[in-house]
Amino acid sequence: MIIVRNLSKSFGSITALKEVSLEIRKGEFYGLLGPNGAGKTTFINILSSVVSADSGSIFVDGEEMDMHTTEIKKKIGVVPQEIALYEDLSAHDNLLFWGKNYGIPAAELKQNVEQLLHITSLENRKNDKVAHFSGGMKRRLNLACALVHKPDIVFMDEPTVGIDPQSRNKIYDILQNLQKEGITTIYTTHYMEEAEKLCNRIGIIDHGQIIAEGTLQQLRKMDQSTESISIQFEKLMGEQKKELVEVFGETTIVNGDTCVISTYQLDLKLAEIISKIDRIGLNITNIDFKKKSLETLFLNLTGKKLRE
């Protein structure tokens, strides 16, 4: 549905995007993960036709963006990073205004507005000025304004920044519903848990380049670091400790009654580990897992934490 080829953009001497290429399939929820200044917003701005690329091309449903900008814009909804609303207008009037810009028939627009006010739980405050809303309510309305024309594709640039957990969960619910409706979404974030929870596929961007891409499982496989399982036993005797090291290898650490076993792809090997312990005849009292995460993958790939 969306094909991006060799997209590059520089601002003076700063390279914001360098030869970025990717393909996003219809109905996919694609997460773009990267630290601040990685190029996420520039990428969204170019996809939204607000900023023009220095080189490269974008195709949406087979049509080149530069040639069919207006038609493509009608298919796209964008949730900007900042809360871009008219604070002196009501929630209802904001939705109406943004919808009218897409030339939607009045009756259809009215229906869309009411529906979105309901979905975002702003029905009771629909006639209040946005200036009187909480941060979370503004974020929800910010999202609703991008959906008022029922777009096929939605670009979201960190739509949950700085809001309370309740509003965040509400937004997640809305996003999951969008996913069910088959809306194609590109979602930028630097919250790992969001990417893990929402996205079918994730691209990791740093210094304007996509440095890794795939499903969550594929990305975890790319991670060369090991996972570990920490098992606490009822009582470990000297012989049993030796046997554990012999069975699980030299990387196994036995400390008191606890044994830490390091391995790749813990998911696949867990049953085997439990079975071997059973054969040794040890009683387990507690198990703790240390699995690979996007955070560790990101750290391995870029050498820095995601929220730096």
Place this chain on the structure above:
Amino acid sequence: MINIAIKDLKIFLTDKKAVLLSFLLPIGLISLFAVAFGGAFKNDTQRPTDLMLADEDSTASSIALRQKLDSMKGLNIIPVNKDEGITRVESGKSKGVLVISKGFGKAVSSNVNPPLHLYYDPAREMEIGILQQALIPTLMEYVNIESAKQAVKRDISKNFQLNEEIMAGIYAKVEEFFASREGSSASKSMDILELTPVIKNKKASWGLIQAVAGVAVMMILFSVAAIGSSVLEEKESGTLKRLLITPVKRHGILLGKLLVALILSTIQLIIMFVFTWLVFGLNILIDIPSLLVMIFSTAFACSGFGVLLAAISQSRKQVESLSVIIILVMSALGGSMVPLFIMPAFMQKIAIFSVNYWSINGFYDIYWRELPFNEVFLNAFVLIGIGLVLTIISSLLFKRNVLKVS
């Protein structure tokens, strides 16, 4: 306390443009008003003032007076006939016409008050007052000396039977004597010049027209500056970027802002004129089509100015500073604050570049001079032209300065 003061000073000094404006704005305005009210480049750079002169007498005396007036420093005599001169005063093209009526030569030689009329535009009363002060001593001197000369010559020719050669010699001596007295004998009498105001609408007060037109235009400029500022506010809040994401055309955003400025300015102007009508009795009903055309064209030109302000500024702060400077300067030059005619001639020339000038002039044409629609429309035409030029420039700058997203 000191810490707070230091912090605020630091913040103030970070905005170099604001610092410059804070100091340069008052200096600039002082200079402007000093020049406008004649304090700075007094006399030496003043252009001679034009005065139309209609000589209906065409005698040796009237021709001599014409020559004398023509030789006056600071006066530029433009010969016209009486009707043409009065029409020009009526239409606001000239401040006044001096008419030397028939019988002038005879009156001078008979030593009676000669028929000298000054037809003038009362809207330019102050200017005429200054002119009168300059004219009367010259007229008095000429008339007194000429009358005395004629009387002496008449007495000599009546009482002495001399041949022509001796008479010519005596007359030359008389001329020489009176020439030596020029500049010393004029007693000022305002009666010598009969002043006749040329006015169509006897009920109108030019002060009221000046007040409503001058203030209205200046206020509209401030209003549209605020609308211009809203563009930058949208940029700062992110709604402008969001608008760029929608299928709305880029020039549509600018035109939308222009339209709102136009609608609000038009309504404001209508309210101001209706108020002046109801409360101060300015009869706006005498020419509704001209009034509407002038209101619309003024609103359009001012709106163009509003969007230009937005297009040339980088931030709301800049719009606010720039608008204050430009509006005050334009209003001072264009006649919103003080009537144009009391300014030096070169300032009056500069005034034509302001919206205020054409707008105020247009309202004078309607209510003071009661000019027909086609003549009032000239002002409206210029205002629409100004509006168009400003909108085109704004459109070009808008894309480059305001719509640029990084």
